[in-house]
Amino acid sequence: MSVTLSPTAPPTEAAAIARDALLGAIEQRVLWLSTASIHHANHVRPNPLGLKVGGHQASCASMTTIMTQLWFEQLRSGDRVSVKPHASPVLHAINALLGELDPAALAGLREFGGLQSYPSRTKDPDPVDYSTGSVGLGATAPLWGAIARRYVENHGGRAGTGRQYALIGDAELDEGAIWEAMGDPAVEHLGELVWVVDFNRQSLDRVVPAVSVTKLSAMFEAAGWQVLVAKYGRLLEGLFARPGGERLRARIDTMTNPEYQRLLRSSDEQLLDRLCGERWPELRALLADVGPAELRAAVGNLGGHDHDTLRQSFAAIDDTRPTVVFAYTVKGRNLPMEGHPQNHSAQLTPAQFEQYASSVGRDPADPFQVFEPGSAEGALCAERAALLRREPVPAAGAFTPPTDLGWVPRGTSTTQAALGRTLLDLTRRAPAIAERVVTVSPDVSSSTNLGGWVNKAKVWSAAPSRDWFDDDPETILHWEESTEGRHIELGIAETNLVGLIGELGATWSRWGFPLIPIGVVYDPFIARALEPWTFGMYAGGQSILVGTPSGVTLAAEGGAHQSLLTPAIGLQQPGLLSYEPAFALEVEWMLLECIRRIGIPGGSSSYLRLSTRPVQQDLAEVPALPEARELRRRQVLAGGYLLRSPQAGGAPHATIAAMGALVPEAIAARDTLAEAGVHVDVVCVTNAGLLFDALQARTGQASGEAGSADAGEWILRDILPAHRAAPLVTVLDGHPHTLSFLAGVNGVQAAHLGVSQLGQSGDQESVYRSHGIDAASIVRAVLRGIAQG
Template sequence: MESRCGNHPGGDDPDVVDPAVVREIVDRAIWLSTVMVDHANRDRADPSGLKVGGHQASSASIATIMTTLWMHHLRPEDRVSVKPHASPMLHALEFLLGALEARHMTTLRQFGGLQSYPSRTKDPVPADYSTGSVGIGATATIWGAIARRYVNGRFDAGGSGRQWALVGDAELDEGAVWEAVLDPMVAGLGEIVWVVDLNRQSLDRVLPGSGADRLAGMFAAAGWQVLPVKYGGLLTSLFDGPGGQALRRRLDGMSNAEYQRFLRHKAEDVRSLLPGVDGTDAADIVAATAALADSELLAALRDLGGHDVAALSAAFDLIDDTRPTVVLAWTVKGHGLATEGHPQNHSALLTPAQLDALAARVGGVTRADPWQRFDPRSPAGRLCDRAATRLARTPGSPVRPPAVPTDLGRTPGGTGTTQAALGRTLLDLRRAAPEVGARVVTVSPDVSSSTNLAGWLNKVGIWSPDPQRNWFTDDPETILHWREQQHGQHIELGIAEANLVGAIGELGATWSRWGAPILPIGVLYDPFVTRALEPWSYGIYAGGQSILVGTPSGVTLAAEGGAHQSVLTPSIGLELPGCTTWEPAFVQDAEWCLLAALGGLGRSDGRSAYLRLSTRPIEQALARIPAEPAARERRRRHVVAGAYALQRSAAPVVTLVGMGAVVPEVLSAAATLDVMGFPCDVLCVTAPGELFRAVQARRGRTSAESWILDSVFPANRARPMVTVVDGHPHTLAFLAGIHRVAAVHLGVTDFGQSGDLASVYAHHGLDSGSVVAAALDLVD
């Protein structure tokens, strides 16, 4: 069979797909991926005795799909997310196309070498998407498509191109996949193409049931084009012959486990068992296969669409670019290997004898000399060269985002909340620094109005690929004006936190993908940060820089009860790599922290940020913002660096340390203690993670600066310490170790309770009386 690619915009016109040549490249890629894993486990010295691991079978499963795609259908502007366990196959193709040097082929899973899973930031040939956490790599293409459209519409910088995801069928068990597929915005993203490697195995077992029809129905219901590629040319020709339809019914009706068992049978056993135990259609099935030699029968049984170059290429030619597409490609896990189809082949290694047999079948390679490209004059060599030329990308030059102002010059008065400060600061920033404001995009999972973004949304509008009519624009009772337009700066998603953080992760990678820095801010209820944490942290690992705002937060919510009260999030922000966390107490602190967070995005040395905000109204005069410019700037630097002195006593006997919404209780306790004859220093912590980094730097463990410790926690003022936080108390417990002082740490260690604020604080020991009692325990 032949398939012409020229009618497809990603084709290699006027080349014709020659399945025999592509098959030769497939076999060589299977060899390379297999021997890479073998070398990592058997040839590399590993005195620890720990398993190195790798996935020979998973790579072989998808080899034909990837090779067909790379050799004929990909364009340089396309982006591909490769399933995690196919990383050796990706590196094999990179090697055959000349992008990866031979010296890297022996470094799989070695320190500083090829990564276990495709990585944008750590592999010598950066992957288009980092994968490894199941489901995230697939959904990243959706958010990548939205990010590309966004920067295209606003900055004319994203270009075009499809977003391909190569996904294992077991990966579709991950619920986050379907949260993404079902988001209303996705149905219009025609550049998305998922190819499912339907090998019907997971890590431990053969997947029960068929599943393919269910998957097809679920994708179709979500508005996707579904292209099944079930059988190859050999089986298709048998189906068209005598008894062929009976053979097809038999194969279609097999359970996954029965089919997999057939792959392990010898030819004579296949002939006796294939007609089935009930004898239905037995004569026709025998007739359909009688003329086949034993080797042909075994080949026919394995002739699935995911291993047929022409069938795959024909399916790729049918992709409808007006809606998302999923190609369901049936495959055999471990295709072409001695372990193919075995339920426990996920991490299995071929024996040396099996490797020798594979080398003999592939040709041109040996175990002693495994790393061989094709002769450039051969048909396979010429095809690899044409593919490499076609896929070459022009390196982009990252554009540094405009400088973010550090202070907008306002001093808030009256009462205010740090949550309300978010929207207010964004509006002020848009006026004070329009070139920066234009780069900001907010994203929310249907909680924009309840997180105080209404004013911002009314000003900047909602982003939509196509303008939508607002039917409530003439309704005088409408406060939030939902204007959907191509130049909007807010993206509203459905109620799924994993989608939110996936989107801001890809928006935060546009600076490196297309040289178009975006400053993305995702806003969600703080209790649900834990739900979104894993995909967000993976986005940070993959190079996406974004700001996550959790609000409202803590037991300070009081009346909302335990379901909406967060306990873990302060310490999570402290511990997350690549992220700075701030929990400001006052409006001015919130502004300074947000501006600092925005200033750290969209650049090679950038960092993500997490802001934990509150709906508690606090009297802003308690912040005691200095009026003198130099003193104000000093306070700002302290706020951003992690802490500042809110109150100093001439001869303190105890230090009270508060963070976030509980600072008024700390100040009240300090006033009480002062009257009792126990003067206090009161310190306000804004960024515990930055303080911990400073502590580590002082001990030579990091390269961070440590000046903030000398300024806020000087040795000559070291006193017994009480720390207070609306979260788990261990968040601030390390502060007592700066000078090894006695300490009591107050916080939340139980699930929340409904009630008024005073009752809830007293229940958890966050009220001023509890702070006074803790201080007296230390000093009286």
């Protein structure tokens, strides 16, 4: 059951009251600085176009007590905090008081090159532990950060100890990412995890009538979390302690959320009338000697605005399991819009700001002043700054994997199987690098060909357990869990997968201990994970995501498991290297290149789109000459290579540019055409994004790709030289627009084949034919192109 904490007098009550008065003075300055920074951005800084700048003064006000209590009393240097997006100005105000941010920078909130709208690890100039802004994802980041910290400690790094806090707006609890994360089996042993919910019961548009700590607590408790509730503060508890005070408690407890908040915006006479009403006449006697100002202060004295209540909440945390603290607050606390149902984006008018400045003794013309060093407040700021200061993160060297493991694939294989094979080869050829590989799966390890790797690397778990099937002769996948394992298994939730690989991919910048996180997921579900994965990249995480199996090639599984849009990710996602191999050897080269880009400033994440289609590997015609093999490798990594050209030499009648699983269809079409005397080039495209960047560079446009030294105009000259320009047919197991830009390389007649309709179950040949991506369809497209050209 949840525990509701009520403040009790500590042994030295006078000292505690003095301490809270000091914290109150700091809290007041924090609220002023955060409010002033938003005001400056909207009402002082020139805005010639009149476009909305924005900011959330009310959302900041509900958090100032909680954040002041944390930074100025609770936190230690090893702790990390994810701050709810709309409280970003509060974080910057605190950092200014602690000397981590030039106070003048507060004038640059939401200005280009200045403080970001929401906390950003990579773009803000002051310390930010977790990027937030995409609702629900910043809240869950400390959960994955806790696993990453433990993993680093278990594998020879020095990540230290410390709590992982998430400060969450209660409306964020509407996001599914919250519940997917909190209930994952990997979470139940994370005792360092603390979520603090700013329970102000307001969303963007209204006071939410039905949100209830009772219901929410039951959900957390069912998942094994400790639940603490900071509901009322010292002033209200003092009234409750009077004879008959339990009636006042019952009255406030049973109020609806909108009714309570209406009290806060009542006149003194209305407040007493609304509180007592006709059904509670005995409350008038209880409150007869309570003055209007005292009553108003008490009614608004919720637990999230009372340092003593919060202090007790944090002291009661059970460090053996995750904890959630529901801290009751008022949105807009101590500002004129306090408690108003539409105050989410409201801002003080210039007149209100002047009045507010006067009430707190600040100069609105010089708003960003911090405490004098000789003051009691300044001394506490200096003391906390020294305690919270962290050692600089040691620089981590780049991974230098071999460029080629020397494998020559034979027979029939799939690109999906090549992933597991490459990981195992890496343990033999580059064991020091393989030791930094950590694979993550949402319960699809065996079906994505990671079984051999899992048997070799073992499974990581915060709480080791025995494999009861280790002596079963029919068991192929051995599930040995320990803190030394290098594979992490999560439940079936792609959002959790990418959240974890994002944090594992940030250990190089947090603790100077780079990891190589590789997540595997069914390719059709990458779209479900794309937004949180993108946010992880924005936050500085560098990871490798493998989507497999992919496309309508997974014919029998039907439309629910056939991915159409994923090939275009590499064209559209900044900071991402996206490869789709046709042959097993290409997987090896690509994976090694992806590893090389991880764990360094300016590095990148990568995406590999793999297939379960068995392909004859000799179709790749990998050159035997070492120099020619190296050229092929460079071309593969730069975006593509010429796989077939007319045996008779000379210019082709047409060009087929194919990608991934459909390269065998392109070769079959080429052979059919050759028998009819029509000669074509077959280009194998491996990275559409790099080819697009090369085309952009040709026209003088800056590249948006993640900076490959091998990506440039030279690759276009190699695979689509002007002297071999001919009608073009592109084909891939995905949406045809992905390769349509290739027609612009030489300005040729083009047809683009691919999958643009939702599919159905069937055999591969029938499915290919229905979408017009089989060999016969390619032949017809080539002949039409030649006729029209």
